[in-house]
Amino acid sequence: xxxxxxxxxxxxxxxxxxxxxxxxxxxxxxxxxxxxxxxxxxxxxxxxxxxxxxxxxxxxxxxxxxxxxxxxxxxxxxxxxxxxxxxxxxxxxxxxxxxxxxxxxxxxxxxxxxxxxxxxxxxxxxxxxxxxxxxxxxxxxxxxxxxxxxxxxxxxxxxxxxxxxxxxxxxxxxxxxxxxxxxxxxxxxxxxxxxxxxxxxxxxxxxxxxxxxxxxxxxxxxxxxxxxxxxxxxxxxxxxxxxxxxxxxxxxxx
Amino acid sequence: xxxxxxxxxxxxxxxxxxxxxxxxxxxxxxxxxxxxxxxxxxxxxxxxxxxxxxxxxxxxxxxxxxxxxxxxxxxxxxxxxxxxxxxxxxxxxxxxxxxxxxxxxxxxxxxxxxxxxxxxxxxxxxxxxxxxxxxxxxxxxxxxxxxxxxxxxxxxxxxxxxxxxxxxxxxxxxxxxxxxxxxxxxxxxxxxxxxxxxxxxxxxxxxxxxxxxxxxxxxxxxxxxxxxxxxxxxxxxxxxxxxxxxxxxxxxxxxxxxxxxxxxxxxxxxxxxxxxxxxxxxxxxxxxxxxxxxxxxxxxxxxxxxxxxxxxx
Numbered sequence: 179x180x181x182x183x184x185x186x187x188x189x190x191x192x193x194x195x196x197x198x199x200x201x202x203x204x205x206x207x208x209x210x211x212x213x214x215x216x217x218x219x220x221x222x223x224x225x226x227x228x229x230x231x232x233x234x235x236x237x238x239x240x241x242x243x244x245x246x247x248x249x250x251x252x253x254x255x256x257x258x259x260x261x262x263x264x265x266x267x268x269x270x271x272x273x274x275x276x277x278x279x280x281x282x283x284x285x286x287x288x289x290x291x292x293x294x295x296x297x298x299x300x301x302x303x304x305x306x307x308x309x310x311x312x313x314x315x316x317x318x319x320x321x322x323x324x325x326x327x328x329x330x331x332x333x334x335x336x337x338x339x340x341x342x343x344x345x346x347x348x349x350x351x352x353x354x355x356x357x358x359x360x361x362x363x364x365x366x367x368x369x370x371x372x373x374x375x376x377x378x379x380x381x382x383x384x385x386x387x388x389x390x391x392x393x394x395x396x397x398x399x400x401x402x403x404x405x406x407x408x409x410x411x412x413x414x415x416x417x418x419x420x421x422x423x424x425x426x427x428x429x430x431x432x
Numbered sequence: 433x434x435x436x437x438x439x440x441x442x443x444x445x446x447x448x449x450x451x452x453x454x455x456x457x458x459x460x461x462x463x464x465x466x467x468x469x470x471x472x473x474x475x476x477x478x479x480x481x482x483x484x485x486x487x488x489x490x491x492x493x494x495x496x497x498x499x500x501x502x503x504x505x506x507x508x509x510x511x512x513x514x515x516x517x518x519x520x521x522x523x524x525x526x527x528x529x530x531x532x533x534x535x536x537x538x539x540x541x542x543x544x545x546x547x548x549x550x551x552x553x554x555x556x557x558x559x560x561x562x563x564x565x566x567x568x569x570x571x572x573x574x575x576x577x578x579x580x581x582x583x584x585x586x587x588x589x590x591x592x593x594x595x596x597x598x599x600x601x602x603x604x605x606x607x608x609x610x611x612x613x614x615x616x617x618x619x620x621x622x623x624x625x626x627x628x629x630x631x632x633x634x635x636x637x638x639x640x641x642x643x644x645x646x647x648x649x650x651x652x653x654x655x656x657x658x659x660x661x662x663x664x665x666x667x668x669x670x671x672x673x674x675x676x677x678x679x680x681x682x683x684x685x686x687x688x689x690x691x692x693x694x695x696x697x698x699x700x701x702x703x704x705x706x707x708x709x710x711x712x713x714x715x716x717x718x719x720x721x722x723x724x725x726x727x728x729x730x731x732x733x734x735x736x737x738x739x740x741x742x743x744x745x
Contacts, residue, residue: 184534188520188527195522195563279518283579286482286514287535288507425485429445 181289185297186304189271193305202266203305207259207313211320214252218245218324233394235332242332245325249333253342254385256314258378260346261353263306265374268357271301273370276361285424295358295422299415302354307347314342337400345400348407353377355414362421434493435460435587435618436481441490443476450476452642453490458620458635460586463613465633466622467731472640474622475515478589481620482512495587508537511580512589517572521565525556525575528564529582536583543582550578554608570601577608588612589620594628606632630727638734645734649727656730658683658695660723661703665690666716675713676706693723 193199235246275281284294321330356377360370384403388395420426434457441454450473458464468474479485481494483503492499495509519528526547533543551557554574564572573593580588593609594602602625609632612619623629629636630649638644638652645652665672669687676685676694681702683695696702703720710717 181535184531188523188531191527192520192522278521279514279516280520281518282484282514283512283518283532283576284535285484286507286512287532288504288537289535290504428479428484 181293182297182300185289185294186301189297189301190305192274193267193270193301196270199266199270203263203309206262207256207309210252210255210259211313211316214248214317215320215324217248218320231391232389233391234335234337238328238332239326242326242329245329246332249321249325249329251389252317253314253333253338254388256310256317257341257346257349257385258381259313260306260310260350261378261381263309264302264350265353265357265371265377267305268298268302268354268361269370269374271298272358272361273364281427285427291419291423295419298358298422299351299354299418302357303347303350306350310346310350311343335395336397337395340397340400341395341403344404345407348404348411349381351411352407352414355411355418358418359414359421362426433460434458435462436464436492436494436620438481438492439490441477441480441487441492443473443480443485444488449641451480451487454639454643455490456637456643456646458618460618461613461616462635463609463619463621463633465629465636466620466639467624467626467629467636468622468639469735470624474639475591477639478512478591478620478622482510482589483507508583509585510587510589511583511585513573513576513580513591513593515591515595517576519564519572519575519579522563524561524563525551525567526560528575529579532579533582538583546582546584547578550581554578555604568601570597570604573597573601573605574608577605581612585617587618587620589622591622592624593621594623594625602628626726626728626731636727638731640735649730652727652730653725656733657723657725659697659699660684660693660695661699661706661720662723663692663694663706663710663715663720664718665692665710666718672710672713672715675709675715679706679709682706690718695723 193203232247232250235243235250238246275284318330318334321333353374357370357374360373364370364373387393393399436456436458438454438456441451442449443451452473454477466474466477476485480487480499481492483494483499483506486500494506497503497505497509499506520531523531529547529551530540530543533546534540538546548557551560554577556571556574556578559567559571564575567575577590577593580590590609594605597605606628609619609621613632619632621629621633633649635646636649636652637646645655647655663669663672667690669690669692672692673685673687676682676692679702681697683697685695686693694706696706699722707717707720
C-alpha cells in the first residue's frame with residue numbers, strides 16, 4: 179500500500195500546482211452552495227413551484243413548498259457533482275501523464291499495475307468525495323438556517339441521504355473508470371472531459387424523473403439505486419483495469 | 433556473467449515484425465551500442481528488455497531474472513532513460529526524484545540521500561527546488577539520468593541520451609556515461625550519434641528489425657571493410673590500381689584522387705611488398721598508413737547492404 183500513498187502524495191502535489199484544475203474542482207460546489215442561498219433570499223410567490231408536483235414535498239405550505247422545490251432541485255446537483263469533479267481530476271491526472279510522456283518512466287519502475295491504478299483512482303476520487311460531502315453538508319446547513327422549519331426534513335430525506343453518502347463515491351468511481359477508458363483513446367483533457375459529460379446523462383434522467391413527480395426518492399429506491407451502482411462500479415473499474423496495462427498503454431494508447 | 437541474454441526474441445505488432453529473432457549476450461560491465469535507423473525496432477527491444485512489453489516469442493534473461501516470470505525484479509534491477517525525459521514539470525527536481533526513489537522501493541531516508549548525491553553529481557543541486565518546467569533540455573536530460581540511477585542499478589538502458597542536446601550538455605552526458613562504465617555498470621545505449629558510439633562502446637550491435645552484426649567496433653571495421661592500407665601517391669592514384677591488383681594476396685584495391693586503399697589479410701607482413709611493387713611500377717609514394725573507416729562507414733555499409741538485400745528479396 180505504501181506505493182499507493184506515494185502516488186497519491188505526488189498526485190496531490192501536482193493537483194495543487196494547477197490553478198485551472200483547482201478552479202474546476204472548487205468552483206462548481208461553491209456555486210451550488212451560493213446560488214440556492216441567493217434564490218432563497220429572492221424568495222418567489224410559489225406560483226411556479228406549486229405547478230411542480232414533487233411527492234416528497236406534499237403537505238408543506240406554499241411558502242415552504244417553494245423553498246422545498248429550490249432545495250430539492252439543488253440537492254440533486256450534489257449527486258451530479260460526485261461525477262463531474264473526479265472526471266476533471268482524472269482527465270488531468272491520466273491524460274496529463276500521457277501528454278507529458280511521464281507514463282513510460284513510471285511504468286518502468288517496479289510498481290504493480292493495481293498500485294498505479296489505485297493511486298490514480300483514489301487521487302481523483304478522494305478529493306471529489308470530500309468536496310461533494312463538505313459542500314453538501316454546507317448546503318444542508320444552509321437549508322436548516324435559511325428555510326422554514328419543516329423544509330429540511332422534506333428535502334434531506336433518508337433516501338437522498340443514502341444516495342448522497344453511499345451513491346456519490348460509487349458514481350465517482352464510475353466516472354473515473356469511464357475517464358480512464360476515454361484516456362486510452364484521446365490525447366487532450368478537453369476532449370476527454372467533453373466525452374465524459376455523457377456519463378452523467380443517466381443520473382440527470384433520474385433527477386428529472388424525481389423533479390417531474392414520476393417517482394419519489396424513497397429509502398427503497400435509493401437502496402436499489404446504490405445496489406445497482408455497486409456492480410456497475412465494479413464492472414467499470416474492471417474494464418478500466420483491463421485498459422490500464424503496461425503493454426496496452428505503451429503500444430495502443432493514442 | 434552476462435547482464436543480458438536473449439534467445440530468438442521476437443516481437444510483432446499484427447503483421448509487422450518489429451524485432452525479429454534477436455539473439456545476443458551482453459557481458460557484465462559492457463557498454464553496448466545498439467545502432468539502427470529510425471523505426472528499426474530499437475525502442476521496442478529496450479521496452480522488452482526492461483519488462484515493459486512482452487515478447488511475442490523467444491525468451492530473455494536480464495540480470496539473472498527470466499523475462500515474463502519476474503518482471504518486477506527486472507524493473508527493480510535496471511534503470512531506464514526513456515527517449516523523452518518524461519518529468520513532472522510542475523514539481524521540483526527534488527520532488528521528481530524523491531517520488532521515483534520511493535517508486536524504486538527506496539526508503540524516504542535512502543531516497544533523500546540518493547537524490548542529493550545525484551543532484552550534486554550532475555550539477556543540479558542549486559536548482560533542486562525549482563520546477564522542472566523551467567529547466568533547459570540539457571538539465572532535464574541530466575535529471576532523467578539521475579532518476580534512472582537512484583536505485584543504483586547495475587544495468588542501465590539509455591535511449592538516445594544526447595539527442596537534441598547542445599555540444600556542451602552532450603559532453604557532460606557522455607562523460608557521465610564514462611563514469612558509469614568505470615563503475616562496472618552494464619550500459620545498453622541506443623544512439624544515432626555514431627562517433628559517440630565509437631567513443632563509448634565496447635560492443636556494437638547493428639540492428640534493423642534483426643541483428644545485422646554484433647562485434648567490437650574494431651572487429652566490425654575489419655569484418656566489413658577488411659584490414660588494409662592507404663597509400664598516398666603523387667598524382668592520380670588510379671594509375672596504380674592494376675599493378676597492385678596483380679599481387680596475389682591483395683583482396684581489393686580502390687583509388688580516390690591521390691589515395692589508394694588496399695585491403696590486405698596481413699598488412700604488417702604484406703605492406704613492404706606492396707610498396708616495392710608500386711615503386712617498381714614508377715609510383716612516387718608520399719605516405720603509407722593503416723586505412724581508417726569510421727563507425728559511420730561501417731554502419732552505412734551494413735544498413736545499405738541490408739536494404740538492398742531486402743529489396744531483392
